[in-house]
Amino acid sequence: MKRYEALAADIEASICAGVLRPGDKLPSVRHTCTSRGVSASTVFQAYYLLEARGLVQARERSGYFVRAGLRRAPPEPEQASQPTGQSIAVDVSERVFEVLESSMARDVVPLGSAFPSPLLYPLQRLGQALATSAKSLDPWRSVDDLTPGHADLRRQIALRYLAAGMPVSADDIVITNGALEALNLCLTAVTRAGDAVVVESPTFYAALQSLERMGLHAIEVPTHPREGIDLAALEAAIVRHRPKACWLMTTFQNPLGSLMPEAKKKALVALTTRHGVALIEDDVYAELYFGDHRPLPAKAFDTEGLVLHCGSFSKSLAPGYRIGWAAPGRFTRAVARHKLTSTLSASAPAQAALALYLERGGFDKHLRKLRAALAAQQAVFAQAVGHYFPPGTRATRPEGGYFLWVELPEGCDALHIHRQALAQGISVAPGPIFSASHAFTNCLRLNYGHTWNARTEQALATLGQISAAAA
Amino acid sequence: MKRYEALAADIEASICAGVLRPGDKLPSVRHTCTSRGVSASTVFQAYYLLEARGLVQARERSGYFVRAGLRRAPPEPEQASQPTGQSIAVDVSERVFEVLESSMARDVVPLGSAFPSPLLYPLQRLGQALATSAKSLDPWRSVDDLTPGHADLRRQIALRYLAAGMPVSADDIVITNGALEALNLCLTAVTRAGDAVVVESPTFYAALQSLERMGLHAIEVPTHPREGIDLAALEAAIVRHRPKACWLMTTFQNPLGSLMPEAKKKALVALTTRHGVALIEDDVYAELYFGDHRPLPAKAFDTEGLVLHCGSFSKSLAPGYRIGWAAPGRFTRAVARHKLTSTLSASAPAQAALALYLERGGFDKHLRKLRAALAAQQAVFAQAVGHYFPPGTRATRPEGGYFLWVELPEGCDALHIHRQALAQGISVAPGPIFSASHAFTNCLRLNYGHTWNARTEQALATLGQISAAAA
Incomplete structure (x- = not known):
């Protein structure tokens, strides 16, 4: 980040946090030069940037002001959804x-x-990792690493599970062509055409498209815009419809953005486990938290291997590389085999580049x-x-x-x-x-x-x- | 290829062609130095290499000889297979x-x-293409090129169809995670669980695994080890079982290696088209021909868009990159959509690298x-x-x-x-x-x-x- 960008980001943060409020005058250029130890042109560049973003406006001969009428977010929705229960x-x-x-x-x-x-992504550093790993690619790995995937990359992913306090080892991980394939493979492993699957209401459209392609039925369960799926309604749906799986996003659900509190995630796993229902957890947004720590996934509370956890680098690091993974618990072998017969393996250069990038460090800084x-x-x-x-x-x-x-x-x-x-x-x-x-x-x-x-x-x-x- | 490797390859070719026969003495080192204009050490290196490969043997004080008892290939099988017809x-x-x-x-x-x-593959030149394209990757292409895939790569593939005289345009092509995904997507596009699909006998095991995973029935049709599937038996099977698709390898079939003559391929397409049966053509070995031209696929005779042609770079250029494609005729839109809901897209860096490699030229030389x-x-x-x-x-x-x-x-x-x-x-x-x-x-x-x-x-x-x- 350049100097003026850093300065603009700081001011933007102050506006967002309400420290600088609509109508407030920004510090004068001269004052900012002194207080930040930067040149006048850097300050001007920062102010121009904020102006371009619609955050501040210039008033002739008076300086820069936080845009007037800036502005209150709308109230949040309060009600859980009310699907039919069919x-x-x-x-x-x-x-x-x-x-x-x-x-x-x-x-x-x-x-x-x-x-x-x-x-928003470190495409240049990724490109360097790609170039470096391409030069030293061991030809035989194109065969060795087919499935479950590049050994070093699986180890790097396992290290992140470990850091979160979750006992997922490299052998529990299957590398896939993005999380979408991971989710589909998990669904294939635990259902057959005609089975019912629980989804949130609303739910990510790709989940619905997968159910449709595979001839599965959807049970939409009431979901709260802040706290996620309603557990009482979920249990009633499980008892009534005997689904083979739940496909849920417990953290920053798409589209709601809801985040289940950890205690609720624990209760969710206890509930699905008690009924012997597989829980396919789509956790692709977890690294994009604004709080002070990564929210634990439901997988963290899984004692029986019935949670199939799916992650990806597509949203956190490397869009377009199409590298995701599943940690499918007791279904790991089944998922790996379905992978072998459907797409064989993920792209070797992309896997090697991500493994190298992660090994070199800098992922958390980027995040x-x-x-x-x-x-x-x-x-x-x-x-x-x-x-x-x-x-x-x-x-x-x-x-x-x-x-x-x-x-x-x-x-x-x-x-x-x-x-x-x-x-x-x-x-x-x-x-x-x-x-x-x-x-x-x-x-x-x-x-x-x-x-x-x-x-x-x-x-x-x-x-x-x-x-x-x-x- | 180094000098001694080139020399060894020439001698090996002479042995394979029967010019040098078992028991023949190789030219003396001195003679070869003169005739080829190379050093004695180059000739020795070449002879050592041939010895290591079991093609020649040294006799003390007499020089190098084509291995005695070298050796006649076994007769070819003559009979087509005789599956049950169920x-x-x-x-x-x-x-x-x-x-x-x-x-x-x-x-x-x-x-x-x-x-x-x-x-056997130009992994170093591919690595260079990967490094170069990684540096100049347009970030927005990770979104633009999702499916049907990298525009330049599709154009390069279309050029090869054009060179073979086949009217397949870039818009008719969907890039996939290897040919296996292409084949699976084509199968998904034309069948539903419970349908029957014709395969050769014997057939590639991955085809059988795909049928099994998708709940499809197999009709195994007699196949000749040199000329491929028996058309009369195929027509009888179609009339009897009303399959939704045939999954065939018309060129260098796996495992037989059979190659359908072009006239037979034409008759095959006429037959499946007459009965309105989709023909999924697995053509991944076509570039590995030993004759003087690439055998045309059945797709070349397709007038109604009922041949779904599947190819790949995995066997011809870039193992491990997992880049294949489908040219699915009238099912192109359906295949692209199934791709979007199952794995979204193929890996962007691998696609860009192959597009660049193909554009730079040298693919045919490598082949x-x-x-x-x-x-x-x-x-x-x-x-x-x-x-x-x-x-x-x-x-x-x-x-x-x-x-x-x-x-x-x-x-x-x-x-x-x-x-x-x-x-x-x-x-x-x-x-x-x-x-x-x-x-x-x-x-x-x-x-x-x-x-x-x-x-x-x-x-x-x-x-x-x-x-x-x-x-």
Whole structure:
């Protein structure tokens, strides 16, 4: 990070934390030069950057001010969802694809994207690791490391489990083509066509698409926007429908951002274990926490090997490398074998590069920067939603990740808003794609994982207008 | 290739072609120095290398001679297989894994391996391409190129189709995690659990494992060791069982090595198209031909988009990179979507590196070297099989690829031989893993894709003894 960027980040943090409030004057350039020991041009560059991001504005001959009307985030949603409780055949994939494919153009403001900005990742250092490991690649490893995957990489992943106090060894890990493959392999290992699977309500659309492709039924269980799935409702659903698996995100759930408290995760594992139901835990956002420690996954409370934990480097380190993993407990052998017969192995150069990067150190430093950037972006983003969206709008304030879940006033049609916004070059992820029963018709998932700038501000203003008109 | 290696390769080619015959004296070192314009030490190095490979032997004070008793390849099998004609539920995966897992140790002589020696591939130039492309990776491509895959790579693949006279464009191609994923995605696109699928007899075990995992039934159709599947039997099976797909290898079939003549491929496509059956064509060995041109795939005769053609760089260029593709005709959209919901995309650095390597040129030069090496290895290998194996043994002589299919005398138990050989540090692929009906009990698939040397010779001698004892 350059000097002026560091300065801008500090000021942004002060604004987000409420130390500098709307209308406050920023310290004068001369004062900042002295207090920070930097040149005037560095200070100007920092202020220009904050201005470009819509955080401050210049007033002629008066200096820079925190933008007036800056701005309160909307209230959070309070109610858990209320799905029907039925076990239903899934038929959402076509609609999900329609929405996703329409939003993929690079010139669209990517509020509906599933990915954060790739600029947040250490692509240059990864490239160096790739170049170094490519030169010293042992030809025979292309055969040796097929599945369960590159031995050093599995060891590095195991070390991170160890650091979190979890007894997952390198032999318990299967490297996959991203977490999505890990989740699918776990699902294949514990279900057969016709079985029922518990999901949250709302849930990640890719989970629904996997159920649909594999002929599985979905049981949507009430889920609270802050604390995750309702355990009493979950137990009732298990007793009633006898599902073979639960596919859950206990930490920074997609789309809600909900984080189950640790005690609740422990109770969850006790519950699924008592009923002999496999728990497939999608934990890809865990490293993106804004608090002071990585939230433990449900896997940490697993004593019987019934939690199949799935992770990935796609959101934390290396987008596009497609390296994820499963720690499938007692299903490790089954998952490894399904991997061998479906895609054989993950890409050897990508595995070797990540192993080398992790070994060299610097991952945690990168993560600290990434988390700080996402937390700051969330603050500005949420305030802009509060500012531009119609009264009655609610939005989650997750403690990690890069999604806001926005509940618009009753009667707003998210699919209509999606189409209107797209016509103006803005993508959103409309609520109904997160539900097998096409619920959440007045909800949107918005991605704040891209650098805040005037274009984002304008897009949220437009989106607010469209929503107000729809309300 | 170093000077002495080039010289050794030339002499090896002369031996394989029968120009130098068993018992012939090699030209004297002095003569070769003069005729080739190389130093005596280069000639000695070449002769030592040939000696290490078991091709020549030194006689004291007389010079070097092509090994006596060198040796006639066994006769080829003549009969097409005779499977039962039933549609059967597949239950082979456990046995296949037992065999494969037992054979994976690096110190085993890998005659049962599915992979050729990684030393045959231009890993250093690939590493350079990886290093160069890693430095200039456009961060946004990690999102843009998700599926159907890296645009330049798809264009490079399309150029090779074009060169073969086939109208497959970049938009018709979906990049996958190796051909195995391509084949699985194609199968997913055209079948549902309970459907029947035609396979060759014998067939690649991974096809059987895929059918088993997806709850599909196999119809094994008689297949000739030189000319591939029997079309009359295929039509009868289609009429009788109404399969949803045929999964076939028309070029250098694994394990037989059979190559369907082009006219037969054309008739095959006419037949499957007439019956509206999708033809999934596994074409991963096509570039490994020993003749003077790449055999056209069945896809070349596809007018209705019912041939789903699957290829890969794993056998031709970049083992371990896990980059393959499908050209699925009218199922392209369905395959791309299944890809998105199962593994999302292939690894971006591997795709970019291959695109760059192909663009820089040199692929065809590498392929010429690879084909020459495999052809030479086949010749020596087949002769050794003829020399050491018991009378009554037959072996295919494929015009490409790196497998021999060996029929031992009736009564030999391939699974028994597999266990005996493994106890002596040699792996083989026993016939029954290539059949849903556990047939081919007296057959072995042997891999000649590793450099011939004294250890290979010894392994074949041992295997011959074990087989003779079993006969």
